[in-house]
Amino acid sequence: MLTFEPYGNPTYFALLGVALLPLMIGLLYGKRSRLYETLVSIFFLVLTFGGSKWTQGVALIIYILYEVVLTWGYAVYRRNHNSGPLFYLMVILAIAPLTIVKVTPAVENGQASLIGFLGVSYLTFRAVQTMMETRDGTLKNYNIMTFLQFMLFFPTISSGPIDRYRRFEADYRSVPDRDKYLGMLQKGIRYLFVGFMYKFILAYYFGTILMPKLQLMAMHSRGGFLDISWPLIGYMYCYSADLFFDFAGYSLFAVGTSYIMGIATPMNFNQPWRSPNIKDFWNRWHITLSFWFRDFIYMRLVFWFMKHKVFKKPTTTANVTYIINMLIMGFWHGVTWYYITYGLFHGVALVVNDTWLRYKKKHRQSIPHNKFTQVFAIFLTANLVCFSFLIFSGILDKIWFLK
Amino acid sequence: MDIKATVLDILNDLTGNDVSGAMDDNLFDSGIMDSMASVQLLLSLQSELGVNVPVSEFERSEWDTPNKIIAKVEALA
Amino acid sequence: MAKRLLRIFGPLILAAILVFAVLASPVTFGFKHISTTRERQAAVSLSPNVLRGKHIKEAALSDGYVPFFGSSEWSRIDPMHPSVLAQKYHRDYRPFLLGARGTQSLTQFFVMQNIQGELRNKKAVFFVSPQWFVKGGTRKDAFGFYYSQLQTAEWLTHYRHDAIDQYAAKRLLQMPAAKSDHFIYAALQRVAAGKSLTKDQRFYLQTRKNMLTQEDQFFSGINLPSQNLSRVNRQAKKLPTQYSYSALDRLGGQLGKQATGNNPFQISDKFYNHGLKQEIKTGNLKDFQKNLSYLQSPEYSDFQLCLDQFARLHTDVLFIIPPINQRWQKYTGLSETMLKQFDQKIHYQLQSQGFNNIVDLSDKGNVPYFMTDTIHPGWRGWLAIDKRVDPFLTKKQAQPRYHTSDKFYEKQWQQLEPSQLSQYENNK
Numbered sequence: 001m002l003t004f005e006p007y008g009n010p011t012y013f014a015l016l017g018v019a020l021l022p023l024m025i026g027l028l029y030g031k032r033s034r035l036y037e038t039l040v041s042i043f044f045l046v047l048t049f050g051g052s053k054w055t056q057g058v059a060l061i062i063y064i065l066y067e068v069v070l071t072w073g074y075a076v077y078r079r080n081h082n083s084g085p086l087f088y089l090m091v092i093l094a095i096a097p098l099t100i101v102k103v104t105p106a107v108e109n110g111q112a113s114l115i116g117f118l119g120v121s122y123l124t125f126r127a128v129q130t131m132m133e134t135r136d137g138t139l140k141n142y143n144i145m146t147f148l149q150f151m152l153f154f155p156t157i158s159s160g161p162i163d164r165y166r167r168f169e170a171d172y173r174s175v176p177d178r179d180k181y182l183g184m185l186q187k188g189i190r191y192l193f194v195g196f197m198y199k200f201i202l203a204y205y206f207g208t209i210l211m212p213k214l215q216l217m218a219m220h221s222r223g224g225f226l227d228i229s230w231p232l233i234g235y236m237y238c239y240s241a242d243l244f245f246d247f248a249g250y251s252l253f254a255v256g257t258s259y260i261m262g263i264a265t266p267m268n269f270n271q272p273w274r275s276p277n278i279k280d281f282w283n284r285w286h287i288t289l290s291f292w293f294r295d296f297i298y299m300r301l302v303f304w305f306m307k308h309k310v311f312k313k314p315t316t317t318a319n320v321t322y323i324i325n326m327l328i329m330g331f332w333h334g335v336t337w338y339y340i341t342y343g344l345f346h347g348v349a350l351v352v353n354d355t356w357l358r359y360k361k362k363h364r365q366s367i368p369h370n371k372f373t374q375v376f377a378i379f380l381t382a383n384l385v386c387f388s389f390l391i392f393s394g395i396l397d398k399i400w401f402l403k
Numbered sequence: 404m405d406i407k408a409t410v411l412d413i414l415n416d417l418t419g420n421d422v423s424g425a426m427d428d429n430l431f432d433s434g435i436m437d438s439m440a441s442v443q444l445l446l447s448l449q450s451e452l453g454v455n456v457p458v459s460e461f462e463r464s465e466w467d468t469p470n471k472i473i474a475k476v477e478a479l480a
Numbered sequence: 481m482a483k484r485l486l487r488i489f490g491p492l493i494l495a496a497i498l499v500f501a502v503l504a505s506p507v508t509f510g511f512k513h514i515s516t517t518r519e520r521q522a523a524v525s526l527s528p529n530v531l532r533g534k535h536i537k538e539a540a541l542s543d544g545y546v547p548f549f550g551s552s553e554w555s556r557i558d559p560m561h562p563s564v565l566a567q568k569y570h571r572d573y574r575p576f577l578l579g580a581r582g583t584q585s586l587t588q589f590f591v592m593q594n595i596q597g598e599l600r601n602k603k604a605v606f607f608v609s610p611q612w613f614v615k616g617g618t619r620k621d622a623f624g625f626y627y628s629q630l631q632t633a634e635w636l637t638h639y640r641h642d643a644i645d646q647y648a649a650k651r652l653l654q655m656p657a658a659k660s661d662h663f664i665y666a667a668l669q670r671v672a673a674g675k676s677l678t679k680d681q682r683f684y685l686q687t688r689k690n691m692l693t694q695e696d697q698f699f700s701g702i703n704l705p706s707q708n709l710s711r712v713n714r715q716a717k718k719l720p721t722q723y724s725y726s727a728l729d730r731l732g733g734q735l736g737k738q739a740t741g742n743n744p745f746q747i748s749d750k751f752y753n754h755g756l757k758q759e760i761k762t763g764n765l766k767d768f769q770k771n772l773s774y775l776q777s778p779e780y781s782d783f784q785l786c787l788d789q790f791a792r793l794h795t796d797v798l799f800i801i802p803p804i805n806q807r808w809q810k811y812t813g814l815s816e817t818m819l820k821q822f823d824q825k826i827h828y829q830l831q832s833q834g835f836n837n838i839v840d841l842s843d844k845g846n847v848p849y850f851m852t853d854t855i856h857p858g859w860r861g862w863l864a865i866d867k868r869v870d871p872f873l874t875k876k877q878a879q880p881r882y883h884t885s886d887k888f889y890e891k892q893w894q895q896l897e898p899s900q901l902s903q904y905e906n907n908k
Contacts, residue, residue, distance in 0.1 A: 028481070136457035178481065186488045193492075209703045279437070294438050299458050302442040318439040357434070361419070 003051035006118075006158045007199070007253040012047070013192075019043065020260050024185065027262045032175045037149075037261070044154040049117065056117035063097055063120065064151060067127040068144060070094050075134050075142035087135050094131055098124040106335035119158040121332065123151055125292050130165045132296055139165060146172065153265075155257035159250055161268045161288040171263045184259040191256030199249025207242035214238050215395060219402075227399045236390040243389055244272070247286070272385075276377040277357070278349045281385055289329075298325045318354060323347035333392070342392040349384060406452065406480060410473050413447045426470045431463060441466070454479050503691040514539040518701060524563050524708040526555055526580040531587075532628035533700035534594040534693065537576065541598035545576035546873055549588045549786070550607030552581040553802065553856045557708060559715040560732050560862035562605075562869060568716045569723045573873045575605070582622030584612045585782035586651060590628060592789045593635040600793045603873055606786070607800045610774045610822050610842075611855060617778035620655055627657035629664065630692035636667055636677070636685050643886040644788045646674055647781060661688070725867065732859035736849025745807045751853040767813035774822045776895045780829065784888035787833060791882035798837040798872045799830060800865055806845035808854045821898035828901055829893075834882040839868045 004012045019040045026033055049057035074090045101120050104113035130147065133139035150168045151157075176184060214235040221229035251268035258265035268287050275281035282290040301321045304310075311317045323344070330343020360367050390396065414422050418435045422428075430436040436444075441461060448454045454476055466472050519540040522530050530536055541547060548554065548562065554577040557564065562575045578591055588606075592599060612618070632652070639645040649671035652658045659665050667681045677685070718735070720727060736746075743752045743760075759765050790797050801823065804814065823842045830838060841857075841864060844850050852858025857865060887893060896904055 133459045136459040138457060138459045182481070182484050182488070186484075189488055189492060295458065295461075299438050299442050299461070302439060303445065303458055306442060306446050314439065314443060321439075 003049075003053045004047045006044075006048055006154075007195075007250060015047070016044075016257065020257070023261060027175060027181050028178060030175050030178070032262065041149075041152055041154045045152060045157070048154075048158065053118075055114070059115050059117040059120075063115070063117070063123070064148070066097065067094060067123070067151065068147065071127055071130050071134070071147060072142065072144055074131055075139075078134050078137075082135070087131075090131060091128060094127050095124060102332065103335055122157070122160045122162055125160075125162045125289075126151055126165070129162075129292065129296060132300075133165065143169075153258070153263070155261065156254045156265055159247075159254070160286075161251055161254060161265055162292050163265050163288070167266075168263065176262050181262060184262060184264065188256040188259030191252040191259065195249045195252030195256060197249075198245040198252060203242050203245035203249055206238050207246060210238050211235065211242055215398075218395065218399060222399055232390075232395070232399070235393075235395060236386050239393045239395070240386040240389045243392075244269075273382050274378055275381050275385075276374060277381055278346065278353045278384065279357075281381055282346075282350075285385075293325055293329055297328060298322075301325070315354070315358070319351045322350040322354070326350065336394065336397070338391050338394050338397055342388055345388050345391060349388070406477050407473050409451055410448075410476055411469065413444060413451065414469060414472070417443050417447070422469045427468050429467045430469070431467050436467075444472070448476060452476065452480060503694045504687050505694070506690050508697065514701070516543075518704065519543060519545065520574075521704050521706050521709045523574060523576045524554075524557070524712050525705045526577055526708060527705050528580065528626055529700050530704070531578060531580070531583070531591060531626055532630065533696040534630060534634075535697045535700055536704075537578075537595050538598060540576050541595055541602075544572070544574055546573045546603055546605065547595070547599065548575040548577050548579075548605045548607065549591070550577070550579040550605075550800075551583045551609055551612070552579075553607055553609070554579060555581070555708075556852050556856045556858055556862075557711045557715060558852065558858050558862065559718045559735065560728065560859050560866065561712070561715065562862065562866055563712050564715045564719070565862075565866050565870075567712060568719045571870065571874065579607075580626075582619065583626055584609075584618040584622075585779060585786050586618050586648075586655075587623055587626045589648060589782065589785040589789055590631040590635065592786070592793075593631045596793055599790070599795045601795070603796045603798070603877070604790070605798050605800065605869060605873075607802070608783070608826065609802065609855070610804070610819065610826075612783075613774040613777040613779045613822065613826075615773070615777060617782060620657075623655050624657035627655070627660070629661055630689070630696055632658075632664055632668075633685050633689040633692060636664070636671065637682070637689055639671060641674065641676070643889055644785065644792075646672060647889045648785055651778075651782065651785075663688070725863070728863055729860060732863050733849050736852075736859040739852075740849070745805060745811065745854070746848065746851070747805065747808065747853045748858065765812060767811075769809075770813035770815070772814060773818050775818060775825060775898060778894055780825070780894050781889045783826075784829070784884075787829070787835060787882075787888075788884050790835075791833070791884045794880070794882075796837070796877055796880050797835065798839060798869060799835060800839045800869075801826065801842050802855070802857050802861070803841050803843065803845035803850065805851040805854050809845060824901060825896070825898040828898075828905075829888060832905075833884045833888075834880060836880070837872060837877075839865060841865070 006012065022036060023033075023040065026036070045060075046057070049060055070090055070093055074087075077086070097115055098121055101113045101116040104116075105111060130139065130142070130150075134142060146169050147165070149172060150163070150165055153163070153168070156163065175181075214231050217231035218229055218235050221227075221231050248269045255265050255267055266288055268289075270284045270287060272281055272285040275284050282294075298321055301324060302317055305317045305321065306314070311320065324347075326343045326347035327340065328343070329346070330340040333339035333342070411423050414430075417440050418430070420435055422430070422435070441463075442458070445456050445458070445461065448456060456475075456479060466475060514536060518536070522536045523540055523545055537547075563577065565571070566574050579588065583591075635645075635648075639649075649668045653665075653668050653672055658668055663681065663684050667677055667685060670677055670681070718731075720731070739748045739750070740746050742749045743757070745752070747756070789795075804819065809816070809819070819842065823840065827838065827840070830836070841850075841861070844861065844864065847860060849859045850857065850861040850864070852861070892904075
C-alpha cells in the first residue's frame with residue numbers, strides 16, 4: 001500500500017485529475033453527487049493516512065468520532081440550555097487531544113504523541129469554531145453529515161486553509177451556476193499552476209538547495225557576537241522565502257482543488273510582503289489562521305475583559321490581549337523556546353505598532369507621509385517579519401546550544 | 404433618539420473621526436477601525452441600544468462601512 | 481462553454497503532453513557534454529544524487545576516471561587520500577568515488593547496472609568493509625536512501641534468467657524501497673519467481689527508464705556539492721612536488737601525530753571530540769563490541785552479486801580489506817579471532833572464484849597513524865593502499881580468469897563458520 005503526502009508528487013496530481021474529472025463534468029451540468037464526493041474524499045484520505053501511516057489513520061478516525069460526539073452533544077444541549085461552565089468544559093475537551101499532541105514532544109524528549117496525525121491542529125480549529133458559533137446561537141442547524149464533510153474535506157485536511165462551518169455549508173449545499181463555476185475552474189487551475197511554481201521551483205530552490213548550505217556555513221561561522229554571522233543573515237532571508245513559497249504553494253493547491261470541487265475555500269495569503277505594518281501583515285499572512293485567532297481568541301478575550309472591566313484603559317486591554325493571543329499562537333506551533341519567543345515577539349510588535357499608529361494619528365501634521373516613508377515602512381515590516389522567522393526556524397537553538 | 408444617530412455617535416466616539424461624511428467608506432481598510440474597536444462597538448451597541456450581537460455574528464465584510472453597520476443594527480434591533 | 485473550457489484546459493493539456501514527450505523520448509537533448517570541472521567535482525562529491533544517477537558517472541568513467549566502490553572511508557580526505565595523490569602526482573587515472581556512509585554490496589550491485597559499458601574489460605577498485613558483514617546485512621533505511629529507480633529499471637530491462645539476478649530480485653523485494661514503484665515491484669516478483677516479464681511490464685519499464693534517464697540528464701548536475709573538491713585541492717598543497725614513498729610515509733606520520741593526541745586510541749582529535757569523547761566518558765563503549773561477529777551475514781551473498789557482476793563484465797578488480805584500529809578494537813572488546821576468521825572467509829570467497837588482486841591490510845591495525853579513526857584508513861594507511869592501487873591501475877595486468885559459483889547465494893554460505901571452510905570445500 002502506497003502513502004502519499006498531499007500534493008507531494010506528480011502521481012498525486014494525476015490521481016487528483018482523474019478523480020475530479022467526473023465531479024467537474026457533474027458541476028458543469030448543475031449536479032453535485034454527494035456520494036461520489038464522499039468516495040473521492042475517502043480515497044484521498046486513505047492515500048494520505050493508509051499504508052505505512054495507518055497508525056495516523058486510526059488516530060484520525062478516533063479523533064473525528066470524539067469531536068463529533070462533543071460538537072453534536074453540545075449542539076443538542078444548546079437547543080434548550082446555555083451554561084457557561086459547561087461550554088468552557090466542552091471547549092477544553094475539544095482542545096485536549098491537540099494539547100496532548102503539542103505537549104508530548106516537549107516532555108518526552110521529542111517523541112511524537114501516538115494520538116497525533118497530520119492536520120490535527122487544523123481539524124481542532126474547525127471543531128472549536130463550530131462549537132463557539134453553536135454557543136453564540138449563530139450556528140443553529142448543526143448536522144452531523146455536514147460536519148463530517150466539513151472536517152474531512154480532503155483538499156484542506158492536512159494544513160488548512162481553515163474554513164468556517166457556515167461558509168462551507170452554504171457552498172456545499174448548493175451548486176454554482178455554470179458561468180460562476182467556469183470562473184472557479186479557471187481560478188482553480190491557475191492557482192494549481194502558480195502553486196507548482198511556488199512549491200516545486202521556488203520553495204525547492206530556497207529550501208532544498210540553498211538553505212542547507214547556508215545552515216552549514218552559519219554553523220561554521222559561530223563564535224562572533226551572539227554567534228551572528230553573514231551566512232546566518234542569509235539563512236534568515238532564505239528560510240523566510242522558503243516558508244512563504246512552501247506554505248503559500250501548498251495553500252494554492254488546497255484552494256485550487258477546492259475551487260475545482262465548487263467550494264470557495266478562503267485564501268491563505270494575500271501579498272504579505274507588501275504589508276506596511278505588522279498588523280496589516282497578519283491580515284495578509286496565513287490569513288485563515290490569524291483570522292481564526294482574531295475571531296475566536298482575540299475578540300472574545302477583549303470582549304470578556306471589557307465587559308468585566310478588567311483593565312481601566314481600552315488600550316491596555318488591547319495590548320494585554322495581543323500578547324496573550326500571540327503567545328497562544330506560539331504555543332500552538334509547539335512547546336519550544338523559539339516558537340514561544342516568536343509568539344511573544346509578534347505580540348510585542350503588535351503592541352508597539354498600535355502605539356505608533358495612535359501616536360501618528362495624533363500628530364498627523366508633524367509626521368511625514370509620502371512615497372519614501374511608505375517604502376520604508378514596507379521594508380521595515382518585511383525585515384522584522386524575517387527576523388521573527390529566524391527565531392521561528394529554530395536555527396538559533398542549534399547555533400547556540402548544539403555542541 | 405434614532406438608531407442611525409446613536410450608531411454614528413458611537414462610531415465618532417470610538418474612532419475619533421467624523422464618519423458621517425463618508426458613509427460607504429471601508430472603515431477597516433482605512434485603518435479607522437480594528438478588532439479592538441469592533442468589540443468596543445459591540446459593547447456600546449449593547450449598553451446604549453440594548454442590541455445583543457454575539458462575536459461570531461460579527462462577519463467583518465458585513466460591518467465594514469457606517470451604512471452597513473446601521474443596516475445591521477436596524478435589522479437586529 | 482466548449483470554447484471557455486478549451487481556454488482553461490488547453491494550456492494544461494499542452495503542457496502535460498510536452499513534458500511527457502520530452503521525458504519519455506529516448507533522444508538525448510544535447511546534455512551529453514559534461515565539463516571537466518564538473519567531472520572533477522562529481523568524482524569526489526560523494527553525492528547520493530551522483531551515485532543514484534547515470535549521466536555524470538558515465539561521462540566521467542569514459543574520460544579516464546576509475547570507479548572506486550566503497551563506503552564511508554572515501555570521505556576521509558587527508559593528503560594521502562587516493563583522490564589527492566592521483567591529482568597531485570598526475571597519475572593516468574583519477575578515482576571516481578562511489579559510495580558513502582551506509583552503502584554496501586547490494587547498493588553497489590545496482591550502481592553497476594547503468595555503467596556496465598564503462599566497467600566492461602576495465603579496471604576497478606573495491607573497498608570491502610568488514611563492518612558490512614553484520615548479522616542483518618545492509619540496513620534497510622540506508623539502502624532506501626541510496627536506492628535508484630533508474631538503476632533498477634535499467635537492470636530489469638537487461639536482466640538474465642539466472643541465479644544471480646533471481647537472488648538480486650529476491651533481495652530487493654525484502655527492501656521497503658522496492659515498493660516505491662508499484663509496477664517495478666510487480667516486475668521484481670516475476671523475476672524472483674523465475675518468470676519472464678510481461679509485454680506491458682517491459683513497455684512500462686522501457687518508458688520509465690527513458691523518463692528517469694531524461695530526469696537524470698536534466699537535473700543530476702544541479703546542486704553538485706563542491707566542498708570535497710576544494711578539500712582535495714587544499715590537501716594536495718600539503719604534499720611535496722616530487723613523489724617519494726619514504727618521504728610521504730614520514731610526512732604521513734608527522735601529520736598523523738599532529739592531528740591525534742588527545743585520546744589513547746590514536747584517533748584524530750577532531751573525530752574524537754565529535755561525539756566519541758562524551759560516549760567514552762560514560763564508559764558504555766568499553767567492551768561493547770565483545771559479541772559482535774562479521775562471520776554470518778546475508779552480506780556475503782550480496783557481495784557475491786558484485787563479484788558476479790564483475791565476472792560478467794570481465795572487470796579487473798583490486799579488492800582492499802582494511803584493518804581496524806587495534807587500540808580501539810582492544811578497548812571495545814572486538815574479537816581478534818573473529819576478525820582473522822572473517823579474513824579467511826572473505827579470502828575464500830574471492831580466491832576460490834579467481835579474484836586474486838587483494839590488498840589485505842587486516843594485520844596493520846597496530847601501525848601508527850595508519851588509521852584516521854576507529855575503522856577508516858588515514859595518512860599512512862592511505863599511502864599503503866596507494867602503493868598497490870597505483871601500479872594496479874597504471875601497469876598492464878594479466879587478464880583475470882573468473883569462475884564464479886552460485887553456491888555463495890546459499891544460506892549455508894552466509895551462515896558458514898569459517899572454521900568449517902575446509903570441510904565445506906571438500907563437500908562441494
